[in-house]
Amino acid sequence: MPAPHVVTRFAPSPTGHLHVGGARTAMFCWAFARRMQGSFVLRIEDTDAARSSDESARGIMEDLAWLGIHWDQGPTLSWQGKAIGGDPYHVGPFSQAQRVKTHYDPHIMMLVEKGLAYPATESSEELEVERKKATAAKQTYRYNRASYQRIASVADRIKLIESGEPHVIRFFAPSGPIVVKDQVLGDVKIAPGELDDFVIRKADGLPTYHFAVVVDDQTMGITHVLRAQEHLINTPRHVALQQAFGFRSPIYGHMPLIFNTDGSKMSKRDKAKTARKALADAIAKGGDAGQLAAKLAILPTELDAFLRADNDSLDTAERIARHLRVALPEIEVADFREAGYSPQAINNFLALLGWNPGMKLPDGKDLERFDLAFLSEHFSIERIGKTNGKFDRKKLLSFNGDVLSAMADDAYFEAWRAWATACEPEFASKLASLDAATRALLVGAVKPRAKTFREATSACAFVFARPASYDVAAVEKHLRANDGQGLTLLRAFSGALDKLPTFDAPTVHTAIEAVATAHALPNPGALAQATRIALTGTTVSPGLDVSLALLGKAESLARIQACVVGHN
């Protein structure tokens, strides 16, 4: 099989979940490969042995698969009965840790033999001292090539490398200027002397990112590198290495970064921050820290440390959030997945953050809503923007609401159930137990008032559970006021409902109006609100007729009865 003329890659390091920024990078790489009828590679950059894990590599792959961003080459993942990945061009393996002896070491030795790389024996601590000195003197630190000068011959260098004495390998940086050809930003020139002799192999024998990337991009035939702008500054190093080897440089495109709306970095620590604030508020309102710790099953000292921001434990944050019922911000793709977002909305929103099709709809409005299929036909590097973006959750939420409400009722129900099966198993079994008519009624009730599946779930929670308590202010206003008018109406309504031969929404609707008219109400509002309180404990619910029909006659009457008795 001849190699395709366009090969892109997404190369995450498996040190956590897939970040939304990473998801966007992957999507653009995927889309460009599709558009050019090329190939898309997934490569796992696990050269940081301490922080990498197979578990997170697998999580990243699952998130990508869930988003619909499927790779043509890379580690294989079986997903919904299909296999994603594989090695059709025999360029694997796709985990860098597995390429050390076969790929990196030989290439490193080539450079050493050419005099373009050399072992260096300074310890990290020694270098740190030098760095601090330079900073104190307001100078830019650059490695001084001491080891290069000290061991001047290639033969001696090889001897040192083979001796087992601790060392790193450094690359002898070229003295000329480096130009990075970037299709998003234009040519970026780096002056001579800006590059120092960076490390290409660490003391543990693993290559650094800079080195592995260059060798892998070459050996995997990568033609286009799309990545975040934070890597721009690294690119001259990669170009310098490519030139040392005589490799052709791929075409680069550095994409703008994504931040929180307040301009801060979107990171996992945001979850800890949110939880910490909630905790501080709870304590300020008179909550006892010791009791809280006990309820959370956390050591008081631990909780205290968290509160003082001595640590950002995710586990602690999640316990606090669950207990205090606050929502932690979604940061990673997995978070959005659990919150009941649809992949299509996430892809659409992310694609628009830094790219734009630049097309108009027939009515003159901008074309903004599209899916992966559209991207695979229309994506272009030229239309990637240059300015950093802020992640506006409200817009994503709005997109998600639109995607969900555009789904046919059956499809909606199936997607909802699939989400619940993965994220809310108890609720999933409740959904599964419903008959077809009730399902349709439920979807109709919930779809327009929920922007995520999690919201849909809480919007219909009342169907599956009687009110645990009644909203005090609402009871005062809608049941007790006017000499208990609400309670009187409830009794009358209960009698009317009891006499209904059938209990579907239209029949119930007629009954509501009949009772309202009989009591000379200007509109059914007073009756409706009283009934809502009886059914849900609050004044918020789907349409009252639908809510009653959903509960059924017996359950509706029981709740009204319980409410009336409880408030006499």
Next chain:
RNA sequence: GGCCCCGUCGUCUAGCCUGGUCCAGGACACAUCCCUUUCACGGAUGUGACAUGGGUUCGAAUCCCAUCGGGGUCACCA
């Protein structure tokens, strides 16, 4: 601080390359109104931006320069 990147409504952006059709268009958010038995959905309307200052030009959001502002990066992390 050095080096590099960027600067259009609160946010994401269209327009910029190829100056006039832009007293700058769309989307989300916000506000008001309509619909309505609540909350939503839906419909209508509105508020709101070319960072600043100089050039070039008959004409500049669009070209040039400077200033200011934001960001990235300065590891044996990626």
